[in-house]
Amino acid sequence: MIKRMTAAGILALAMGSASMPAFASGWPVFDAANFLKNTLTAAQALKTEVYENTNIAYQYKMMLNQLTQATGLDPAALAEQANVIKADISKLEEYGQTLQSLYGGISESADFLARVQSLVVVSGKTPEQWFQDQRTLIGNGDKAAKQLFSIARKIAGNNQSLAKRRAKIQEDMTLSPTAQATAEATNHMLDVLASQNSDVLQLMSAKAQSDATKDQRALAADTEATNVTQQIQRDQEAQLNKLRQTVFKN
Structure with missing residues (x-):
């Protein structure tokens, strides 16, 4: 319990220091260090939830094992209680699989952001100039730029769908106060990442630029x-x- 509270406290401090990207001339400013920091913090929070969920599922399985070995209990009541525990275990296992998938998706986001950062550094240009080049290349049909944008869009979309699935499962589960606090903190970090992923897509999207010009x-x-x-x-x-x-x- 103390470890969980400590983890939740550290995450809350990390969220307090996380800042949303600034805007200049209507376009987001790419802050790779901030993006990576928030992404890694969210990944660590998900990793903590995976660990906690695994422990809780194990405890439920131990309860089920003890229940099946109990004697002198009403068979009907025993079966009803066992079915309830089995249902809870199924939810926890489904939740755990979603958490692991989301953790993998967030890790992909971190890899993508690191790749973009390295490309900006190698180009010798400012992030704004580099993204402007990418928008021009995408507009001209450049395969490398289109592939890079496609990867970013795929990662962002996958993470968003997994986050929604995670939230849906949470609604059907009963979490302890500590686990609930940790989940809410993670949800906040996922919201920050969703906003920042949207900023990256906007920076790279030639269509967004053409739409703005058209407007x-x-x-x-x-x-x-x-x-x-x-x-x-x-x-x-x-x-x-x-x-x-x-x-x-x-």
Whole structure:
């Protein structure tokens, strides 16, 4: 119990120091160190949950073993209790498999971010310049850039679906207060990663850039059309006033 509380406390401190990426000119700023730190923290939190879940499942199996060896109990009540424990074990095992899959996905995210960071460093450019190059390459159909973007999109989508599955299983399980606190802390870190993964995809997406440019052009066209309409109305009003003055003089 003390170890679990300590782990939860450390994770809470880590979350407090985790900051969301800044924005400049409407685009996220790639902070590789911050991304990797949050990713590794989330991975460690999931690893802790896997360990805790394995211990809890083991305890349930021990309870089931003791129950099946008990004597002098009502057979119907014994069977009912055994079925309840078996159902709990099934949920814990399903939860454990989802946690392990999500841990693997987060580890892939860390590997991808490390790869992107190394590519930025090797290029000798700033992260903003490198992502601009990638957007241009993706727009021109470059295979390497498209593959890199495809990997990022696949990892982000997989992690998101696994996180939703994890949350769904949590709703059907009864967690201890300590385990619940740890799960909530992990959920927060997964939310941070979801936001940061979205930022990376936005930085690399040529479509996002083209959509933004299209929106700016549409806004400019609307503004120009509005100005023209207002000028026509002013001209019409001026002509009408001039006509009225002529009629009244006559």
